[in-house]
Amino acid sequence: MRKSGMAIPLWLLIPALLPVLVFSVAPLFQGIWLGFTDYELGARETRFIGFENFRYMLEDRQFWRSFRVGGVWTVAVTTGEVVLGLMLAMLLNARLPGQTLARVLVLAPWAIPPVIKGLMWRLIYHPDAGALNGALISLGMIDRPIQWLTSFTWALPAVIVVGIWSSLPTTTVVLLAGLQAIPGEVREAAAIDGAGAWGQFRHVTLPLMWPVIMSITALQAMWNFNSFGLVFVLTEGGPAGSTRLPMLFAYEEAFQFGNLAYASALGTVMTLVIGLVLVAYMRTQFRAAQGGTA
Amino acid sequence: MNRTPPLARFAMTIALWTFVFFLAFPLVWLVLTSFKPSAEIMQRGAQLLPDTWTLENYRQALFGERILQTAFNTFRVAVASSLLTLAIATPAAYVLARRPGGVNKPVVGWILISQTFPMILIIVPLFMILSRLGLGNTHLGLVLVYTVWSLPFVLWMLRGYVRNVPVEIEHSAAIDGANHFQIITRVLIPLILPGLVATGLYGFINAWNEFFFALVLVKSPELQTIQVNLARFRGVEGLARWGPLAAGSVLATIPTLILFGFLQKGLVSGLLSGGVKQ
Numbered sequence: 001m002r003k004s005g006m007a008i009p010l011w012l013l014i015p016a017l018l019p020v021l022v023f024s025v026a027p028l029f030q031g032i033w034l035g036f037t038d039y040e041l042g043a044r045e046t047r048f049i050g051f052e053n054f055r056y057m058l059e060d061r062q063f064w065r066s067f068r069v070g071g072v073w074t075v076a077v078t079t080g081e082v083v084l085g086l087m088l089a090m091l092l093n094a095r096l097p098g099q100t101l102a103r104v105l106v107l108a109p110w111a112i113p114p115v116i117k118g119l120m121w122r123l124i125y126h127p128d129a130g131a132l133n134g135a136l137i138s139l140g141m142i143d144r145p146i147q148w149l150t151s152f153t154w155a156l157p158a159v160i161v162v163g164i165w166s167s168l169p170t171t172t173v174v175l176l177a178g179l180q181a182i183p184g185e186v187r188e189a190a191a192i193d194g195a196g197a198w199g200q201f202r203h204v205t206l207p208l209m210w211p212v213i214m215s216i217t218a219l220q221a222m223w224n225f226n227s228f229g230l231v232f233v234l235t236e237g238g239p240a241g242s243t244r245l246p247m248l249f250a251y252e253e254a255f256q257f258g259n260l261a262y263a264s265a266l267g268t269v270m271t272l273v274i275g276l277v278l279v280a281y282m283r284t285q286f287r288a289a290q291g292g293t294a
Numbered sequence: 295m296n297r298t299p300p301l302a303r304f305a306m307t308i309a310l311w312t313f314v315f316f317l318a319f320p321l322v323w324l325v326l327t328s329f330k331p332s333a334e335i336m337q338r339g340a341q342l343l344p345d346t347w348t349l350e351n352y353r354q355a356l357f358g359e360r361i362l363q364t365a366f367n368t369f370r371v372a373v374a375s376s377l378l379t380l381a382i383a384t385p386a387a388y389v390l391a392r393r394p395g396g397v398n399k400p401v402v403g404w405i406l407i408s409q410t411f412p413m414i415l416i417i418v419p420l421f422m423i424l425s426r427l428g429l430g431n432t433h434l435g436l437v438l439v440y441t442v443w444s445l446p447f448v449l450w451m452l453r454g455y456v457r458n459v460p461v462e463i464e465h466s467a468a469i470d471g472a473n474h475f476q477i478i479t480r481v482l483i484p485l486i487l488p489g490l491v492a493t494g495l496y497g498f499i500n501a502w503n504e505f506f507f508a509l510v511l512v513k514s515p516e517l518q519t520i521q522v523n524l525a526r527f528r529g530v531e532g533l534a535r536w537g538p539l540a541a542g543s544v545l546a547t548i549p550t551l552i553l554f555g556f557l558q559k560g561l562v563s564g565l566l567s568g569g570v571k572q
Binding site: 008031115117126131229270275278 | 506
């Protein structure tokens with residue numbers, strides 16, 4: 001008789017491994033390498049130029065600007081969706097009237113392609129025909145239409161709201177699954193001990209949910225920082241770069257100006273930033289978790 | 295057992311339905327817009343319901359804006375890539391689920407790393423590799439890219455499904471003389487079929503919704519995908535075309551909306567079961 005485990009041959013991995021190596025691992029390394037060259041669209045030859053692209057980046061105000069926009073966007077969207085997602089998950093778990101229907105409706109944005117999410121919100125934000133200005137004017141809250149997506153003041157907040165809207169369902173579903181895994185007896189025991197609603201949340205729900213909250217925050221922050229399609233359709237990074245996320249900046253550099261090497265270097269820096277922030281985040285969270293239980 | 299005071303429950307219900315309104319309203323607005331005549335869409339002081347309901351936008355979207363052609367392109371690419379993903383991921387998931395340790399670590403590591411790097415980093419080399427293979431600006435190239443791109447999550451889910459199959463079944467098949475290929479095709483696949491369907495649909499949706507690769511890798515208009523078509527015809531046509539654009543967007547959302555309806559339970563449980571260690 002065959003023994004379990006050892007008998008299964010590794011070559012069964014090859015059909016999956018080969019395309020991953022050719023279309024994912026190889027381009028990744030080549031992309032990192034390109035960042036150290038002067039490769040441009042249509043260039044005859046490519047030279048290795050060391051850290052030249054990265055040195056240029058430090059003096060490039062567009063770069064700093066787009067990474068600052070990316071930072072604001074990532075922190076605002078991630079915080080918003082996790083805080084609101086936790087609230088929504090708890091509401092969906094509270095046996096309120098219409099709970100089943102609400103659970104289905106809440107998932108609506110999940111199913112929608114990013115491009116169409118962007119188009120939908122352009123319709124909502126449209127200065128003349130949009131639902132938002134229409135509602136605000138008829139409520140008497142504003143008397144002139146606001147140019148949501150083309151004003152320096154409003155474009156970034158408006159885009160952030162769409163970002164939160166767009167990823168709220170995923171976050172909520174994950175957090176709801178986490179909530180449902182908490183045995184009811186735990187909370188009942190706390191209630192019997194005299195804990196109020198806030199006390200139960202603070203001392204029972206939150207600590208038990210912490211690992212789930214931590215992982216979904218990290219994942220979403222990563223995805224948000226690398227986000228492209230939604231904002232591309234909403235504003236294309238405008239007005240004057242005020243919503244130009246790092247991915248949009250890199251895309252412009254690569255495919256509008258042909259600076260393929262510089263765009264690749266930007267990609268490398270994006271990866272580094274994400275990596276460093278994640279490591280730092282994991283560390284502080286890990287310490288906080290240990291300090292909390294001690 | 296419920297100790298929440300009625301007033302608090304009332305406030306919570308209001309809060310819940312405010313969330314629902316926020317999340318669902320843009321879709322409602324899009325659908326209603328798609329039935330409005332152009333003049334009404336651009337009216338100031340927008341109304342929720344159309345005064346006159348019209349199908350004109352759908353007619354224009356279907357016959358004037360290449361929605362059908364680009365939808366068919368996307369459908370072809372999405373079906374091919376999700377089938378290909380399943381075909382290569384199933385044997386791999388079998389190995390990963392049944393060979394503890396060893397290969398698992400690097401593979402899981404890769405699954406996680408693949409989530410962190412931005413697509414801009416691989417898009418230029420990918421473009422070069424595809425051109426060298428003669429697959430630049432082709433549907434086959436896009437199929438391969440989508441396959442690799444869906445693979446991490448598909449592998450993760452399938453590994454979870456395979457683990458839920460009692461290993462004894464495979465042992466008895468092996469005793470009866472089945473080889474690995476037969477164990478996968480005759481024993482494993484029938485047992486994890488619901489999981490395969492769910493994961494396949496996930497791959498389909500992934501490809502159907504994808505924008506960035508399709509935007510960069512496919513240049514010929516006749517090969518364009520539906521997402522690029524919709525994003526483009528906003529850019530060129532400007533404001534006057536909102537009616538057909540809304541109609542096209544509704545049409546492009548219907549497949550994913552329906553599939554997600556079937557999927558949501560399976561996706562969440564698959565996601566969680568993939569993570570459970572045995």
